[in-house]
Amino acid sequence: MPKIEITTAPTRFGSGYPQPFDQQCAGRRRWALGDAAGLSQFGVNLLRLPPYQWSSQRHWHSAEDEFVYVLEGEVVLYTDAGAQVMKAGDCAGFPAGLADGHHLQNRSDCEAVILEVGARNPKNDSAAYPDIDLMLGNRSDGYRHKDGTAY
Template identity: 35%
Template structure:
C-alpha cells in the first residue's frame, strides 16, 4: 500500500499528537488579512483526505482572520483559547474572549470573521467541514466561491436562467394556448 493510500485509508490507526509538535504556517494578504495556524487534522491525516478539519489559529493585533463570509454546505465552529477578538456576525460586532464559543451553521446567511482589535495575540480553535461541493458567499465583496469548479464568481452578474440559450423561437407575449 502506498503512502497516498494510507492517508485516506480509514483502517490506518491515527495516534494522538501534541498540538505543539505541529509547525506553524503563516498566510497573509496585504496588511489587513493574516494569521498563523497549526492544522491538526492535516498533521494527523497526512493531507486533504478528511471531512472535518481542526486547526489552532493565532491572530495578531490588527489582523482579520478572513474576508467576511458564510457557508451554504459547511458548518464552522470557533473556540477562543487566549486573548480577545471582535466577531463580525452579519450586521453585529461581538466581543469574544478566552472560553467563548460560537457556531456558524450551514446556510446561516450572516457573514462572519474575526478581527483582533486588542494589543495582544488571540489564539483560537477553528473546526470546520471540508466538502468538495461547498459554496461560500463573501458578504463584503459580493462574491461566491464554488469549490467543485474551483472558481469565484461576481454575485452582481446574476443572469436569467435562459440568458444565452438558443431556445428556438420567441414565444411571443403568451406561450399558453388561447381559448376561442
C-alpha cells in the same frame, strides 16, 4: 502516534485571498491539526491572530458547519447582527447554509489564539462574501468575482 506535534503540523501562513482582500489577513497563522491527525470528516485548525488582523473576510458557507473557540486573548466577532466581544472560553458556531457572514477581528494589542473546527465538504460547498466582490464556488475553481470571472 495519536499525539500531534503542533510544530510539525501543516501550516498556512497569511492569506490566499486575491489582492486587495488579502491584507487584513496577511498576519494570520494556521496549523492544520486535523490534517496532522489524518482526519477526513472534519478539520481542526489552531489559529494565531496577531493584533489588528482578521481571521478571514466576512463570509458564510453553503455546505460546511464552522465552530470557533477562543483559547487566549480577545477578538470581536462580526456578523449581520453586529459586533460581539469574545474572550478566552467563549465560542460560536455557524451552521451551513445560514446566510450570515461572519469573521473575527483582533482589535487588541495582544495575539489571540483560536481553535477552528469545520466540516470537510469541498465538493458541495461554496462561500459567499457579502461585503466584497468575492465568491468561492468549487474550491478547485478558486476565487471569483461575483459576476463569475476569475481573479
